[in-house]
Amino acid sequence: MKIGVCIKRVPDTETRIKIGADGKSIDESGVKFVLNPFDEYAVEEALKLKEQAGGEVVVVCLGTEASQETIRTALAMGADSGVLLKASAVPLDPLVVARALAAELEQGAFDMILFGKLAIDDYGQAVGTMVAELLGLPSVSAITRLEVTDNTATAQREVEGALEVVEFSLPAVVTAEKGLNEPRYPALRGIMLAKKKPLEIKEVDLDQGGMEVVELTLPPERKAGRIVGEGPDAVPALVDALRNEAKVV
Amino acid sequence: MCSRLYRDSRKRSRKQKTVSMASRDLLIPANFQVALPRDQLILEDPLDAERIDVDVLFVGAGPAGLAGAVRLAQLVKQDNETGTGLGDITIGVLEKAGALGEHTLSGAVLNPKPFRELFPTLEDSGFPFRTRVEKEAIYLLSRSRSRRLPTPPTMRNHGHFVASLCEVVRWLGERAEEAGVDIFAGFPAGALRVDGDRVVGVRTVASGLERDGSRGSSYMPPTDIAAKVTALAEGSRGMLSQAYLEWQGIGSANPQIYALGVKELWETKRPLDKVIHTMGWPLPKDAFGGSFMYPLEPNLVAIGLVVGLDYHEADLDVHELCQVMKLHPLFRPFLEDGEMVEWGAKTIPEGGYYSLPLRRYGDGVVLLGDSAGFVDVPSLKGIHYAMQSGIFAAHAIFAALKHDDSSATRLAVYDELVNDSYVIRELYRTRNMRLAFKNGFYSGTVQAGLMTLTGGRFPARRIGMGLDSEAPRKPPQRPVFAPDGELTYSKVDAVFKSGNVTRDTIPSHLIAGEKVNADVARFYAHMCPAAVYEEVDGALRMNPPNCVDCKATDVLGPRWTPREGGAGPAYKRM
Known part of the structure; x- marks a missing residue:
């Protein structure tokens, strides 16, 4: 089984965000970046599928040079290889990102493609589903359980007051919700092995798409x-x- | 408001002195401490079959360990270019913080010398420094006044740079990784693995344990790492370093003594254009220490207070003194309407020349940086010594690898290189300066002046020092400190600003003695800057997740032991 996981480098959840001097971006000095927590669920689920059915796990990341470190984290968890679609910046417009990822994934003959349900930096929640649409694949979002048998899969989604069970055929795209699993920490040995795993860097030239950041502001301070x-x-x-x-x- | 509380208490304490001294005994911290848990820190059983093998392992990704790893990688690369090289050499660095720099804290005004030696092709502007020291001033403080003093020769910082050691360490880490070094952040070394007298590697600490010691869902077992040479660069009061020295019976002329520094980072409205040091208030006259205020940027200011842990009052509280200090007219105008963005604390080994271990090497092991005690108190510097010791260790280790012999005899080259260098020359010149202050500020100042004039030849003998934990303490007298939340902060608020998000269910890593009574519990509560200790109904209550790994507790109170990776503070620009 060939499994693709799309991941993103985001500021750590513990970061106290400061707005940059331009008023349109965050001040990155002293900010720690991590693998998007929802993507950790996706990586973990991919590794479980591989452990169960064999095959390989490829992580794909669209980001700057620094995203290599994020890919290495996924490789240290156990993924087999990584692809960095290297851009000078990650556009806010999800369609631009989805097109770049779909173009890469299209060539991969993946049986299953996983995303986190959203990235905690922009909360867009759009790219996974858009990629499915661009690739013409079934898409199930925000899953909390996944079972795969041969060429079909069953996923569970938490909807208002109920559980929704969805059956679909592979290949397919799913996005992971919190609760799907408990992501493993990279072990020492995994980190050592990760340095020697293949990481391919492909330059991509992206336009900014139809969205522009006009202003960033912090949420109002909470009253005591x-x-x-x-x-x-x-x-x-x-x-x-x-x-x-x-x-x- | 707070300073008035202190003033009142001082008056009262003077009046009550004779009464309280007669009715209550002096407190000697050593009487309540447990011994170093050597059985836990040195393991003699064979290495695990599932172990990871590296050629050289640096324990601690601070300036010493990273400078050593970078230099060693450079030497191996040069050697391999000759055609008769060592081939593939695996260099690993273990770090207990979740990410590089998160447990790193220093002032810091930095001497760039070892940077130039490590990276000869880079200009100073290529190093991760913030500003060059252009102006500096030193003041003697009284409660409401400050008197500018001439800068002593040891404290002149011309040609030095203000830097954040967090940033320096992250930068050095990137250089090390570029050079092919494997850095493992989030993996503390919990024990030395030994075979006879030889150090053969370390065992990491298990993670994911619950408070009762059971395995949680994210449990990860410890890993053995075998290495031909283990370089201990754990920083101040390193546990494996202490255990090794004790196990091998390696002494020093004087025991190591420590100071505790509490540091804050402020975004200020008013710019600061010079490096400031102070002496005197708010410290009692019989305590050794001083404050600093450094501009990382004109409006980003590091401020801190450092106090020797041989202080004489059981309720001396470095965090509280640092808070009160900020209200002084020298500091207040800079901080007012600003924001405290980070807080942290760390001990500093202050013993200098006479506290250095008599040997800093052994079979399969070398001790670097603060773990060995390479700090010069009169110039307030140790980072460049730490890096320099790492560089020297790299040369000795490289020679050992070339001879395929990492015995003590080979690694003795490390001590020789350090002994022949400016590191020991400078430490020898100032050998008695910190020690002169053991009997108070004024006699210390006079003696230190004479030492400067005589190039260290006065006095003609070593000033003896005892352990910090054996210095007697007058019983607690001070009232409860009330922070204002704007310029002054409680310890709990401070710990939040250290970025500490250690999980609450982590097992305790602190070992308290059994005889601890209410007075001792209160002494611990004041000693610890991070509110780990409280006195509740006459007993000691511990909040281990608050711990920021400053190690003051290990010097004076409950023993500190390594805990799971990523626990503790998450400093960003300290």
Whole structure:
């Protein structure tokens, strides 16, 4: 089974974001970059599929030179090879990204292509599904369970108040939701092996597409909390505050 | 407000002194400490069959370990270009932080000398420094005043650079990886693997353990790494280094002594154009230390306070003193309306020449940088010594590899190179300066002045020092400190600013003695800058996930042991 996983390099979730001087990008000084957490689920699921059915796992990343490190992380987890589609910047327009990835994946004869359901930097949640569309493949998004037998697969999705079970044929594209699995940490041996695994770098020339960042702003600061009282006597005051001030009940 | 609290307490403490001294004994930290857990740190059983083999392993990706790894890779490459080279040599670097630099903290004003030696083709502008020191000033502080002093010759920083050691380490890591070095961040060395007297590698620490020691869902077993030479570059108060020295009975003329530094990074509204050092307030007269304020950028300022851990008051609290210090008219105008963006703490080995281990090598092992104690207190510098020791170690290790012999006899070359270098020459010249301050600030200043005038020949003898943990402490007197949340911060807020997101369910890595009483618990609570210790109902309560690995606890309190990779702070620009 040949499995493709598309990954992205994003700022660490613990980063306290600062807006850059241009007001349109984040200030990257001192920012740690990591493999997008949702993509970790995708990599883990691909490795499980490989362990179960054999085959190979190829990670594909569209990003700058620095994304090599992100690919190495996936290789250290256990993926077999990596492809960096090297661009000077990652465009915000998901269609531009999806086209570049689809052009690469099209040649690969993959049985299964996995994405994280979204990247935590732009929360776009679009690229995986767009790639499926461009490749003319079935697409199941935000899955929390996946089973593959021969050329068909069953996935589970969490929808409002219920579970949706989807059956589809391979090849297909799925995007991973939190809860699909627990991603493994790269072991020492894995990290050593990763340095020797093939990582192909292909230059891509991208236009910016139809989207432009006009401005970035931080969310408004959270107001300090307030203790309305203690014990059962405080319940009416709390309910009142939640209903009339916070307007959440 | 806070400074007034302190003033009041001082008056009270003076009045009560005789009473309290009579009614309560002096506290000697050593009486409440457990011994170094050597059985845990040195393992004599055979290496695991699943082990990883490297040729040379550096333990710790700080300036010493990375400079050593880079130089060794350079030597191997040059050698291979001759045609009769060693061939493929695997150089590994283990680092306990989740990513390079996250456990690295220094002032720092840096002497660029070893950078030029390591990277002769680069200009100074190619190094990861922030600003060149153009102006500097040193002040003696009283509570509300500052008096400018002439800069002592040892503290002149002309030609030096202000830098963030985090950034320096990340940059060195990139150079090392380019040179083919394997860096493993997030893998602490938990124990030395030995065979007879020979060090044959290390064992990493397991991760994913639950608080009760059971295996969680993300459990990863420890890994043995075998190496022909293990270079211990663990930094200040390295556990494997301590265990090795104790195990091999390698002493020093004086025991190593330490200082604790608390540092903050501020984005300021008012620019700073010079490097500032202070002495005096807010330290008691019988404590050794001082403060620094350095501009990384005009409006990005590092500020910190360093205090010798041989202080004499059980409730001396370096974090709190650092907070109060920021309210002084010298500092306050710079910080007001600014934002504290990072906080951190670290110990510094301060013993100098007489505290250096009598040998810094053995069969299959060398000790580098802060682990060996290469720090010059009078000039407040150690980073360039750390790197230089790494470079010398690389040359000795390379020669050992060429002879296929990593015995102590071969690795003794390392000590010879260090002993013949400016590192030891300078440390010898200032050998008694820090030690002169053991009896207080004024006699120390006078003696240090004489030492400078005589080029270190006064006094003609070594000033003896005891362990920090054996220095007696007057019982706690100070009132509770109340931070304002704008210029001054609680320890809990500070730990948040260190980037520490250690999981709450991690097993405790701290070993406290059994006799700890309420007074000792309060002493620990003040000693620890990261709110790991509290006194609750007369007993000690520990919050190990708060620990930022400064190691002060290991010097004066509960023992520190290596814990799972990535735990602890996540410094960015410290």
